[in-house]
Amino acid sequence: MAKLQPLTDKPDAQSYLRAILCAPIYEVAKKTELQTMPKLSERLGNYILVKREDNQPVHSFKIRGAYAMMSGLSEEERKKGVITASAGNHAQGVALAGKKLGIKTIIVMPVVTPDIKIEAVKSFGGEVLLFGDNFDEAKAHAIKLSTEQLMSFIPPFDHPAVIAGQGTVGLELIQQHAHLDRIFVPIGGGGLAAGVAILIKQLMPHIKVIGVEAEDAACLAAAFDASGPVDLARVGLFAEGVAVKRIGSETYRLCKEYLDDLILVDSDEICAAVKDIFDDVRAVSEPSGALSLAGLKKYIQLHNIKNEHLAHILSGANMNFHTLRYVSERAELGEQREALFAVTIPEEKGSFLAFCELLGGRSVTEFNYRYADTEKSKINGASVFVGIRLSRGLEERLEILEQLKNKGLTVVDLSDDEMAKMHVRYMVGGRPNKSLNERLFSFEFPETSGALLKFLATLGTRLNITLFHYRSHGTDYGRVLAAFELDKTISEFKGYLDLLGYEYCEETDNPAFDFFLRG
Known part of the structure; x- marks a missing residue:
């Protein structure tokens, strides 16, 4: 070079x-x-x-810079070895360059570095030294060691x-x-x-x-x-x-x-x-x-x-494999293909169906709801967390917001609210503040246009839905978790389920329901 x-x-x-x-x-x-x-x-x-x-x-791309610098070291510098600090791609580049050039490599990585990255560096022949709680502490230690041991420090970018x-x-x-x-x-x-x-x-x-x-x-x-x-x-x-x-x-x-x-x-x-x-x-x-x-x-x-x-x-x-869950959840929001709203609707039978009909055929991607006793609640109605699929981005999002407000609904746009997207959407619900004679069911149905509306039209106008969660994941089948307050005979209820025609399974005795959600 x-x-x-x-x-x-x-x-x-x-x-x-x-x-x-x-x-x-x-x-x-x-x-x-x-x-x-x-x-x-x-x-x-x-x-x-x-x-x-x-x-x-x-x-x-990190292998390019690491090899370019290491290949230019003198014979004396190569014999003494190199050291760097990295929690990711630069570490692997230095390790592989060292293996190719026959140079000893020490990579200082933060203690919290995932095992998958540590093993990747080792697989390329690098010696891993865990130190510090973050990159800056690891880097300071690597520079200190390079001085003490007369090893060349290979910076990740500034050379x-x-x-x-x-x-x-x-x-x-x-x-x-x-x-x-x-x-x-x-x-x-x-x-x-x-x-x-x-x-x-x-x-x-x-x-x-x-x-x-x-x-x-x-x-x-x-x-x-x-x-x-x-x-x-x-x-x-x-x-x-x-x-x-x-x-x-x-x-x-x-x-x-x-x-x-x-x-x-x-x-x-x-x-x-x-x-x-x-x-x-x-x-x-x-x-x-x-x-x-x-x-x-x-x-x-x-x-x-x-x-x-x-x-x-x-x-x-x-990629850390578990990061894909977050990526999948947030991709639609990043593309302005989904909007998130907090909406207050009447706490009565058929209100969710009426809400969906109000959307004019738009797809609901998520709906989180748990029954609340309106007599004891400070909110007059049911507070729901809802996702709606968009085809025209921000313009359509604003149209929906105005449309809901014009119908007298209390609504807040949460599409840009980081706390809502990161935490609150998974925390909506909880226990009702009175005992309910309810039974819990999970449903599976073909993810086709109108499938959710059919569910609501069949059950939502006949029964009091006390818990509801639905999230569209773009797969072939939609999944709903719903609880119903049963003041009807079980045979009549099962007649409604048969009329619906969707696969279902009772979850009333599920321990997670007892632990987090049952009234």
Whole structure:
């Protein structure tokens, strides 16, 4: 690799260009595919391509920068080994680079690092040392050890050699598609964005390079506001691959000079992008890996972009499997395909059916309700948590809100309320404040248009529903949990169930019902 000047000397653009062109990363990394996303392209009216860095041996672009720096170490430095701090993709990149180059690697990881990431690093030959409760404590310890043991510290982003290694992504992009109009790049510490931007602006300056940050980890935006790198007071951890408290000094200098624009996205928008990637190319991106697509989509909307060739970088796919539950739940909200409302409806038979009919054929995606004694309650009516599927985004959401208010219902839009989406939706209900002669049933029915309305029309006007939970998960079958206050004979009740024709199972003796919900 071409020798770069020390970091303090701030290598010029030509030095970076030579370093990127000469980077020997393909001894371990691969030239990843640039795929079209036909479904999203048609939907958004632009030609959209995804750079598949998730297909690297370590499932992220980080191997490029790690290998570029480590391959440039002297023989003496290689013999002493290297050390770094990371809780994720950089750790695996350093470990694999060390294995390929025959260099001992020590990776300091926070004590709370999931086992799956620890085992991944070990599988690539890295020695794991657990220290500290967070990345900053792990990093401080790694730097201390590197000084004591005379080992080279391999930073995750703020070093010219690392930046040059990441810049090879930009080189591949213009080799694979010479007619790009814009490239969207995720930003954590800024190494990838800096490398791609300086390469593109040297070779094809007409291509716009747009940086994308998570709103709760926007360290570059904070640096722009402060005219220099600053520490964020707190950093959100959902997109952990870009959860960086402070932008690098060198990456800040390069991003400030060479980036064309910067856009911020929230967690719901990232979740929607994860789903888009899966729908189009069947890849499961980690949240930070889908960050640049979330920015691309938002940028198109804000600037009314049409008929352009747009590329984004799927930067990694080291997804914690359990995160998928959250992603799935929030993707529809991020795409403005679902709205959440708190609504007060009359505490009487048939009120839910009347509410659904009021929606004019729109699909209800979720309904949470538990009976309350209105004589003792401060609220005059039943408070329900309801989700509604949208086809026209924010405009339709506002229409529904106005429509419900015009019918005299008390309604609050919770679609942008983080506490409601994160916690309250799962806590709606509880125990009624009087004893009820109720029985609990679970139902399964074909998830077709009108199936829920049929349920309500058959049972909701004849029986007092005292508990109700429904959530559409986009599967073939819908599932409802409902309790009924039975003042009728059981044979008459079962006659209604037979008339309904849906599969059902009685859950009255379920211990969870006793523990949390029974009156």
